[in-house]
Amino acid sequence: MPEAKPQAELNSRELLADWIDGQPGAADLIVSRYAARLLPLIRKHISQKLQGRIDPEDITQSAMGSFFLRAANDQFVLERSGDLWKLLAAISLNKLRRKVAWHSAAKRSIRREEPMPTQSPEGTPSCEDATAVMEIADALFRELPVDAQTVLRLSLSGDTPEEIASAMGKSPRTVRRWLQTLRETLEQVLSPRARLPKKDVRATLRWEDYVLQQHVGAGGFGKVYRAAEKRRNRTVAIKALHKRHQTDSFAVEHFIRESTLLAKIHHPCVVGVHGLGQYPGGGYFLVLDWVDGEDLQRTIDRQPLPVDEALRIIRQVALGIQAAHDANVIHGDLKPGNILVSRSGTVQVTDFGFAALRSDPPIAHRGRGGTAAYLAPELIQGTSMDHTIDIYGLGGLLYGLLTGQPPRVGSPAEILSQLENHLTPLRPSIVRPDLNITHETDELILRCLAPDPALRYRDIPELLNAARRIQ
Structure with missing residues (x-):
């Protein structure tokens, strides 16, 4: 009997069959294989006026969710291996079209930009009241049955009750009843008797x-x-x-x-x-x-950067990270999406949501989040928390700016498997032979990306000296 192929080597038809059969890891592999391809496709189809209103990641997650829900009900038949990509792309673009139509409606015209009111006419809820209601409604939503939550998510994605019923194998009457229950719950939330959380003294x-x-x-x-x-x-x-x-x-x-x-x-x-x-x-x-510009992920989605511009940005980012290290702060999530460039060319590091102090115990950050494709292996494992994590991040960032893609692709477990098997990223000069990427630039990036922290640059000044020597 022939030996079964490893899951990573399966084509899309085989992988979908594995998922339908309940094979562990199949869903994660489908997501890791296609989600990264869907994001630039969605971004490409969002007009400049709507870029600030539509989140490509939300569209991607909604599309993947709809796909798995309907695949579980045997609604898809793949004839060729490439059909899964075409299917996911079609679902994503359909979701995007609905979102664009919603934002482009007269009551949400993209030609008007009106501040959200802080004062309201007597007898109508203010912006603060509306925010409070949404906070409570969100908590109530999590108490709904799982099926009812699924109905609401699909409804908010633009699916009709009939489409939702077909996807879930429920009757349209059941779907409408769940939606009606939610509406009644929200009406109760609108009551002035709704209790609000206490003020946090840290929020000044x-x-x-x-x-x-x-x-x-x-x-x-x-x-x-x-x-x-x-x-x-x-x-x-x-x-x-x-x-x-x-x-x-x-x-x-x-x-x-x-x-x-x-x-x-x-x-x-x-x-x-x-x-x-x-x-x-x-x-x-x-x-x-406020930074009047855009993040570098949007920039490289259009086209990766020339070598001299990428190195200029990395030097500026490194200076900002050095200031963080001087304050005993480790950023821990360096990636193109977390670097802002203003219209005048100023570079600024943002999103310290996963930052930590050097004194923090490593175990406190196990499973902490972040983008695995750019994370140092010891951060994925939760075994270390020191400044060399940001050295790795700077190397991954430079790799992304030059190639338009992260140094590694896959789920956290797959990335750790690549590292354990000593699979190194392709040299940027191989990925982008059209650019004049020197051997010195390749070596700088790969040294930053060394799995062993001891083999990376010791600190930011050493990395900066190496970057400045590159012509």
């Missing part, structure tokens, strides 16, 4: 001092908005903790800690923090410097 900023203007991005823990600070008449960035994390004590403490750690760092290459605030509904938000 007042929500009413700010007016939200535009949603500009999202990450694993929070969403980011451009906002106006009324008292000082200036533009700021507000990072709001996702509602789904508001009752997660681990996520809340990490979010609050980001404010504390950022306050220790003062450098022009690190986004400054103004402080921590709390909604009337109990949710937390950070107020940060």
Whole structure:
């Protein structure tokens, strides 16, 4: 009897069959194989006006969720190996079209940018009241049965009750009953008797001092908005903790800690923090410097950078990270999406949501989050927490800027397997033979990406000296 192929070598048809048969690891492999390809496809189809309103990661996750839900009901038949990619791309673009149509409706015109009101006519809920309601509604949502939660997610993704019923194998009447139950629950939440969380003394900023203007991005823990600070008449960035994390004590403490750690760092290459605030509904938000530009992930999705520009940016990022290290802070999640470049070319490091102090015990950060493709192996394993993690991150960042892709691809377990088998990333000069990437640049990146921290550069100054010697 022929030996079964390793799962990593299966084509898409075989992999889907494995998942339907309940084989462990098949779902993770499907996600790791296709999610990274879907993101640039979705970004490419989002107009510039809507880039701040539509999160490609949300579209990708929704598309993958719909795919698995419908695949479980045998709704897909793959005739050729490449059909799975075409199917996932079609589902994603269909989700995107619905989201664009929703944002482009007259009541949400992309040609108008109106601040969210902080004062409301008598008898109508204010912005603060609405925020409070959403905080409570989110907690109530998590108490719903799993099937009811699935119905709501698909409904918010634009699926009709009939489509949801077909996908879940339920009757349309059952689906409508769940939606009606949710509406009744929300009506109860709107009651003024709803109890709100107590004020946190660490949150010193007042929500009413700010007016939200535009949603500009999202990450694993929070969403980011451009906002106006009324008292000082200036533009700021507000990072709001996702509602789904508001009752997660681990996520809340990490979010609050980001404010504390950022306050220790003062450098022009690190986004400054103004402080921590709390909604009337109990949710937390950070107020940060506003950077008029874009993150580098969006930049390299269009085209990877020339060598000289990539090295210029890395030197600026390294200076910001050195300032963090001087304050005993380790960033721990360096990647293109966490580097902002202003229209004038200023480079700033942002998103210290997974940052840590050097004195923190490593075990406290096991499973901490972050983007595995750019994380140092010891961070994935939770075995170490020191400044060499950011040396690895700088090497991965430079790799991404030059090639347009991360140094490693796969789930955390697959990346650790690559490292255990001594599989090194392809040299950037091989990935991008059209660029004039020198041997010295290759060596700098691969030394940063050494699995053994002892083989990396000792510190930021040594790395900077090596970068400056490259012509």
